Amino acid sequence: xxxxxxxxxxxxxxxxxxxxxxxxxxxxxxxxxxxxxxxxxxxxxxxxxxxxxxxxxxxxxxxxxxxxxxxxxxxxxxxxxxxxxxxxxxxxxxxxxxxxxxxxxxxxxxxxxxxxxxxxxxxxxxxxxxxxxxxxxxxxxxxxxxxxxxxxxxxxxxxxxxxxxxxxxxxxxxxxxxxxxxxxxxxxx
Amino acid sequence: xxxxxxxxxxxxxxxxxxxxxxxxxxxxxxxxxxxxxxxxxxxxxxxxxxxxxxxxxxxxxxxxxxxxxxxxxxxxxxxxxxxxxxxxxxxxxxxxxxxxxxxxxxxxxxxxxxxxxxxxxxxxxxxxxxxxx
Numbered sequence: 238x239x240x241x242x243x244x245x246x247x248x249x250x251x252x253x254x255x256x257x258x259x260x261x262x263x264x265x266x267x268x269x270x271x272x273x274x275x276x277x278x279x280x281x282x283x284x285x286x287x288x289x290x291x292x293x294x295x296x297x298x299x300x301x302x303x304x305x306x307x308x309x310x311x312x313x314x315x316x317x318x319x320x321x322x323x324x325x326x327x328x329x330x331x332x333x334x335x336x337x338x339x340x341x342x343x344x345x346x347x348x349x350x351x352x353x354x355x356x357x358x359x360x361x362x363x364x365x366x367x368x369x370x371x372x373x374x375x376x377x378x379x380x381x382x383x384x385x386x387x388x389x390x391x392x393x394x395x396x397x398x399x400x401x402x403x404x405x406x407x408x409x410x411x412x413x414x415x416x417x418x419x420x421x422x423x424x425x426x
Numbered sequence: 427x428x429x430x431x432x433x434x435x436x437x438x439x440x441x442x443x444x445x446x447x448x449x450x451x452x453x454x455x456x457x458x459x460x461x462x463x464x465x466x467x468x469x470x471x472x473x474x475x476x477x478x479x480x481x482x483x484x485x486x487x488x489x490x491x492x493x494x495x496x497x498x499x500x501x502x503x504x505x506x507x508x509x510x511x512x513x514x515x516x517x518x519x520x521x522x523x524x525x526x527x528x529x530x531x532x533x534x535x536x537x538x539x540x541x542x543x544x545x546x547x548x549x550x551x552x553x554x555x556x557x558x559x
Contacts, residue, residue, distance in 0.1 A: 366548045372520040373512050381515055400515040413555050
């Protein structure tokens, strides 16, 4: 971290996601026009992993007891292992980051539980605005932060929408903090 | 002279109930009654009267089960179709639509009620979250 970095961990206010699970927000201000926001979800809990594994293997053993077919046991083991590997590599997101650099662009990155990171960069010319929108999602209405992209040929129209923090889905109090901070930077450039 | 009022009276209750019974037993209950007769009365008795051209008794059980299964599937599919038709979070339909894009921005006259129009999402966000409370 450079000398001018300011690092807020937001300990006084607890943030949750739309399901009620606790998440944490970390804001880093690298300079006057560069800020980074990290939303971290709960880590993979070893208790839940053990419960699922025991449940799957117990049911596989019961099926083996009934059918006397050993392929059931080995297939249960293989399915459990492959399923856990796929889950931590492709599904379970550890933290999501939004890095906004004034007049340059926005970088959105998700980091998975296995360490894999997927990153996307959007130039400032393509960005129309960063807003909090409400939409229907699975029988509820949620707030979500999104980047509105504009077509260079038509600066007034919204050509596409990039939703942010899709895996952690924070609630409105967390989104408002990120929104205000982003708007300060967007207003300067 | 008896006053005319829409209040409930015992006579009106009786008229209403008679009308209800008549509408029920006029058509719906008639069909139901016929179905019950066909389902329960053995074939020999129906043949002995002379009515021979009936569907197989298998359908007396199959049709209600088909209808129940169809109702359950329709409930599930209703949820599914609604969820498919809901725009995803990355869709532009959550932000604007063709009517909002094409609305005219004309100056209103002084002291006239301004035209009803759609406020852009950026403006709404500024008013909600950036204005000092």
